[in-house]
Ligand SMILES: Nc1ncnc2c1ncn2[C@@H]1O[C@H](COP(=O)(O)OP(=O)(O)O)[C@@H](O)[C@H]1O
Ligand SMILES: CC(C)(COP(=O)(O)O)[C@@H](O)C(=O)NCCC(=O)O
C-alpha cells in the first residue's frame with residue numbers, strides 16, 4: 001500500500017522528461033492524496049506521490065511539493081472536504097507553481113460512464129472519479145464485453161458503487177468507515193474502547209467482537225451489493241477496491257477483489273485525457 005503514511009512524499013525511480021507532467025489530487029475527509037504523473041493519460045507513469053492528513057494541509061508545499069524535480073504543467077483534483085481546505089490547497093498551488101486548480105464536479109455523463117444518480121451533481125466527486133476508474137478497468141478487462149463492476153472505496157466513509165455492463169452507474173451505498181464506526185461505539189457506550197483485536201467468526205472477547213463487527217458490517221455490505229449486481233445484470237461483476245483502509249478487508253475470503261491503490265487517480269487521469277469542459281473553481 002502506498003498511501004498509508006501520515007505524511008509521506010516519495011519520488012518514483014527515473015523521472016523521464018515530459019512535456020506535460022500532470023498533478024492529480026484527491027482530498028477526502030481525512031487525508032489529501034496526490035500523485036504526479038508523466039502526462040494526463042490513464043496509463044501514464046507515476047513519478048511521485050504522497051498523502052497528508054488534513055490537519056497538516058498547510059505544509060504541503062514545504063514538505064511535499066517544493067523539492068519535486070518536476071513541475072506539473074496542469075492539475076485535476078476531486079475534493080469532498082470543505083471549502084476552506086480546498087482554498088488552502090489552491091493557494092499553495094498558485095503561490096508555489098503558479099498553477100490554477102481544476103476540480104471535478106460529478107456530471108450526467110463523463111469518462112465512459114452515465115450517472116444514474118437522481119441529482120448527478122450531488123454525487124461525491126471522489127466517488128465519481130473512482131466509478132470512472134473502475135469502469136475503465138472493466139473495459140480493459142474485456143473490451144468486447146465489459147463486465148459489470150462494483151467500485152468500493154474504504155476511507156473515512158465506505159462507498160459501494162455499482163456500474164452495469166453498459167457503463168451506467170446504477171447507484172451505491174454510503175456507510176461509516178472503520179474509524180467512524182469505532183469512534184461512534186466508543187462515544188456512545190460506557191464500556192467500549194477502540195479495539196486492537198483480531199477478526200474471528202465467533203469472537204469471545206470485546207476487542208475481537210468490535211473488530212469483527214466492523215469488518216463484517218463493511219464486508220457484508222459489499223457482499224450484498226455484489227449479489228444484487230449479479231442478479232440485476234445476470235453476470236459476474238468485477239470487484240475493485242481502494243482507499244486508505246482497504247487493507248483491513250484483505251483477509252475477507254467471501255469475495256475476490258482487485259485492489260487498485262490509485263483508483264481515484266486513474267479516474268482523474270481518464271477525465272483529464274478526454275476533452276471536456278471543467279470549471280476552474
Ligand atoms: N496515516 C494514516 N492517517 C490517517 N488514516 C489512515 C492512515 N493510514 C491509514 N489510514 C486509514 O485510512 C482511512 C482514510 O483513508 P482515505 O482513503 O485517505 O480517506 P479519505 O479519502 O476519506 O480522506 C482512515 O480512516 C484510516 O482508517
Ligand atoms: C460519501 C463521502 C462522504 C465519502 O467521503 P470520503 O470517505 O472519501 O472522505 C463523499 O463522497 C461525499 O461527501 N459525497 C456526497 C454525497 C453523495 O455522494 O451522495
Ligand SMILES: [K+]
Nearest residue numbers: 028126153155
Ligand atoms: K476518498
